[in-house]
Amino acid sequence: MTATTLHRPTHRDALYLLEEAFGDGRMVTLFGRCTVDYDGRATSSLGPGDRLVVCKPDGTILVHTDEKRKPVNWQPPGCTHRASVRDGHLRVRSERSTPTERLDVAFERIDQVTAYEVTDRSDLRLQGSEEDLRRRILDDPALVEEGFVPQATERETAAGPVDVFGEDAAGRPVVVELKRRRVGPSAAGQLQRYVEAVDEEFPDEGVRGVLVAPSVTDRARELLAERGLSFVAVEPVADEGDDESGDGDSVAKAEGDGGDDGADAGRDDGPDAGDDAADESDDAADDTAE
Amino acid sequence: MTATTLHRPTHRDALYLLEEAFGDGRMVTLFGRCTVDYDGRATSSLGPGDRLVVCKPDGTILVHTDEKRKPVNWQPPGCTHRASVRDGHLRVRSERSTPTERLDVAFERIDQVTAYEVTDRSDLRLQGSEEDLRRRILDDPALVEEGFVPQATERETAAGPVDVFGEDAAGRPVVVELKRRRVGPSAAGQLQRYVEAVDEEFPDEGVRGVLVAPSVTDRARELLAERGLSFVAVEPVADEGDDESGDGDSVAKAEGDGGDDGADAGRDDGPDAGDDAADESDDAADDTAE
DNA sequence: GCCTAGGTCCCGTTC
């Protein structure tokens, strides 16, 4: 029995199921009319309404309305769930310390309670992260600029860890900040912080800073320019067009618009819209619902 | 009927319920063994496992495992949900454009499907935000420093909008950056950005920068010091100890350790642990479950 | 435990 459900249960019956489920590590959903109160890092209260509440065995609790991706209220993992009946309400309380915070969900009506046995061993595999961009740069440092030689990643400075630290063709220190997506002013400021910190380590060596990302906003570009920092446009994963066959030694083969290299190669991005058209066609479905 | 549930449905029966629910704006949960594939701003794939899937009428979809607050996969509001049966699987697809991205959940086994009618008009009321801190500062500018006169909020600069802009007792421009919680290096960098931008607007006027937050990390404090910026410790909501009875004209009554005012009042925070002890006692419960 | 930064961040607001 992987899913145990009660329809329109009494508060007491719902309580018994919650007792069991919290005890043996099952995940629980409740749906009904409730109010929610939170006190901790901030304080909030939510009047009555129909919501879906999810309690996870790791101590997470989520309160979802019919809108938005974020729960209207929640508690992160590590909390302790407790349920009780009082004042004619089923109350689910989730608490933790460090920081001290508490979430109370009080149901005046419960439409459904379900306890699920969950078995999930699969790990998510994800591509397109900053980590992928880092690997791409280390595989082919010329993507940053001709002659760039990486020397360290996550190199510590007084202002924090630098993504990629190295030397340019002239032997000057180079600070590289990587972003998986289009960057704004904060990334420019971050790079500036690191460059200033490294500059104090290597006085009079002319430390340089390069922001590597798919694209950059106008204001961020201006901030970079004012501070003598560079931008280079690189996607976290290679575009499908160019074959990245080589084993890391391939140097800037088909850079397209071979413009001025070195400092400023930023062009607007744009999703390119070239969606792979070779997916399964929808008309082949047995049945379809929208 | 606010909740319609199918237990161990056939793919086709589940499909019909999804059809109806997507059509009339109901929220849906599915639980069963599925794989998940995502392609859009990044790309991911997740092997088979038991998960809870939530489809909201606003186009949100969430895939939750038994751990963590964040869904392992998701699609934000604005997407279009479609369901179909093919290859012996029930597939729920959620798509959108700008950016183009698609999420596919393929169930090999469905333990339960439920459609909910949701009515929720209540708005969350939350206290302790940066907005609250801003109001507090505007009510009592002396919390920043004696003689501070706020002149504008969200004042635009070349580097972005400044939280509070004003003058100090000597008539010098002051840039104030507010944070509702303990600040790190990025906040120091943000303040520096703004101060530099304002400095170009008012050359030779000695523009000052003040970071206002509950507390500050050591490294951020160093960064501020190196750049001649100040930190002032203020909580987003007044502590329960001091009575903030006055109507905005109260000036720094009981600041506790009346140390050196003006520049650096940073001490470590600590939640103070003084939880209100006047809540309902647990032993008065009708019934309790942990 | 705190610190630091990334994220398919989400989200509201403004332009």
Next chain:
DNA sequence: GAACGGGGCCTAGGC
């Protein structure tokens, strides 16, 4: 629509 910054951000990785 893009951009910019807040968030009870969450989460991972170091120390």
